[in-house]
Amino acid sequence: MPSGPTGHAGELRLTLVTSAPVTAPVPQLVARSVEIPDPGPLLSLLPDTSPYAWVRGGQGLVGWGEAARVETSGAHRFAELEAWWRTLINTAVVRDEVQLPGSGPVAFGSFTFDDEPGTSTLVLPETIVGHRDGRWWVTTVSVAGNLPPLPTLPSATSVRRPGAISFADGQLTGADWEIVVASAVDRINAGELEKVVLARDLVAESPHPIDTRWPLRRLGEHYSRCWTFSVDGLLGATPELLVRRERGLVTSRVLAGTIRRTHDDVHDLALAASLARSSKDLEEHEFAVRSVADALAPYCSSMNVPETPFVLHLSNVMHLATDVTGVASGQASSLAMAAALHPSAAVGGTPTDRAIELIRELEGLDRGRYAAPIGWIDSAGDGEWGIALRCAQLDPSDPTRMRLFAGCGIVAGSNPAEELAESAAKLIPMRDALVR
Numbered sequence: 001m002p003s004g005p006t007g008h009a010g011e012l013r014l015t016l017v018t019s020a021p022v023t024a025p026v027p028q029l030v031a032r033s034v035e036i037p038d039p040g041p042l043l044s045l046l047p048d049t050s051p052y053a054w055v056r057g058g059q060g061l062v063g064w065g066e067a068a069r070v071e072t073s074g075a076h077r078f079a080e081l082e083a084w085w086r087t088l089i090n091t092a093v094v095r096d097e098v099q100l101p102g103s104g105p106v107a108f109g110s111f112t113f114d115d116e117p118g119t120s121t122l123v124l125p126e127t128i129v130g131h132r133d134g135r136w137w138v139t140t141v142s143v144a145g146n147l148p149p150l151p152t153l154p155s156a157t158s159v160r161r162p163g164a165i166s167f168a169d170g171q172l173t174g175a176d177w178e179i180v181v182a183s184a185v186d187r188i189n190a191g192e193l194e195k196v197v198l199a200r201d202l203v204a205e206s207p208h209p210i211d212t213r214w215p216l217r218r219l220g221e222h223y224s225r226c227w228t229f230s231v232d233g234l235l236g237a238t239p240e241l242l243v244r245r246e247r248g249l250v251t252s253r254v255l256a257g258t259i260r261r262t263h264d265d266v267h268d269l270a271l272a273a274s275l276a277r278s279s280k281d282l283e284e285h286e287f288a289v290r291s292v293a294d295a296l297a298p299y300c301s302s303m304n305v306p307e308t309p310f311v312l313h314l315s316n317v318m319h320l321a322t323d324v325t326g327v328a329s330g331q332a333s334s335l336a337m338a339a340a341l342h343p344s345a346a347v348g349g350t351p352t353d354r355a356i357e358l359i360r361e362l363e364g365l366d367r368g369r370y371a372a373p374i375g376w377i378d379s380a381g382d383g384e385w386g387i388a389l390r391c392a393q394l395d396p397s398d399p400t401r402m403r404l405f406a407g408c409g410i411v412a413g414s415n416p417a418e419e420l421a422e423s424a425a426k427l428i429p430m431r432d433a434l435v436r
């Protein structure tokens with residue numbers, strides 16, 4: 001049901017929560033972006049309430065405050081939220097003195113993996129700070145119809161370290177999850193499908209409410225090749241870019257096929273070489289690349305799909321990776337492309353429908369917004385959408401608790417114990433970010 005606008009003059013906010021097409025009137029949005037001197041690391045600017053972030057190698061966007069928000073659920077969630085964004089932007093007054101991707105008004109978004117349960121959201125923060133190629137800017141947004149004043153940026157604030165964190169099994173114990181993986185392998189060997197991605201969760205508990213900026217800063221430091229994100233208490237550092245659309249250029253980083261690192265550099269190099277030759281991992285990777293290339297093809301006039309993957313080295317694992325690029329042929333936005341790509345074979349399986357049915361049947365997990373698109377969209381429809389991996393969701397009703405997620409692509413040659421060990425390696429970034 002739509003609710004709002006709420007607040008009083010000068011603090012007008014629009015909040016919509018809807019399971020029906022988003023039809024409520026939208027307010028007059030006024031936004032301005034101005035260049036600023038280097039304000040310091042983006043992630044250290046965030047205040048402690050509802051931080052929004054999309055940062056890689058120190059560059060990207062952070063935001064806070066809430067000028068407008070919309071939530072929805074169901075099979076049409078992507079189209080409904082995009083329609084709302086377009087309506088908001090169509091009547092907006094924007095003074096953008098920066099003219100870079102990510103300047104001007106930007107909505108951060110996070111979507112559910114499945115149509116139900118849960119809600120997906122787009123949020124337009126009141127303040128957004130961006131950094132790209134040696135330039136910094138601030139965007140201020142008002143929905144009260146007047147030009148917003150420039151904010152005073154906070155100086156780096158201190159962040160509370162989580163207390164002694166305890167971790168417990170989530171929905172399934174490791175042993176039970178291995179049984180689930182074994183049944184998936186049986187179903188693949190029976191010829192029902194080729195690949196399915198199965199996930200598990202852990203529950204982290206702190207003696208006091210978790211300040212999510214602590215793990216965010218750690219993730220930004222230790223996984224600088226990944227996209228560190230935060231939207232509505234879902235935070236993590238994903239190595240997988242579902243899609244970027246920027247001035248007509250479309251990019252996707254596809255990952256599938258994983259090997260754990262040992263931290264012995266010589267041994268890790270040998271492992272990387274064996275990953276690049278592993279027929280099980282190459283097959284798993286090929287499914288993922290195909291699914292992305294097929295989904296992007298209708299949106300591109302030309303595409304480059306490399307035949308051979310490269311090995312992406314992260315501090316916990318190494319992945320087979322392929323960067324698919326294309327030239328956009330029409331006006332479809334980054335969000336429309338993310339919708340077309342989701343769920344790719346990196347988080348669903350092959351064939352997609354059969355894999356999703358098997359996930360629902362076997363996994364026993366509410367994935368929430370894990371393994372689904374998370375990112376941002378600007379007024380031109382450009383933006384970046386990652387897959388929410390290597391992440392955790394803060395419990396909205398108990399901020400001392402977070403659920404951590406990790407999943408593995410299961411194919412005919414998968415071994416349940418190996419997959420459990422791989423999932424544990426994929427949980428390391430979030431575990432370490434919480435305890436170190």
Ligand SMILES: C=C(O[C@H]1C=CC=C(C(=O)O)[C@@H]1O)C(=O)O
Pocket residue numbers: 197199240255256257258319345346347371389390405406407408409410426
């Ligand atoms: C589903 C996850 O990873 C996917 C992305 C990269 C490699 C994967 C793999 O090798 O299994 C997974 O498909 C996860 O990290 O939770």
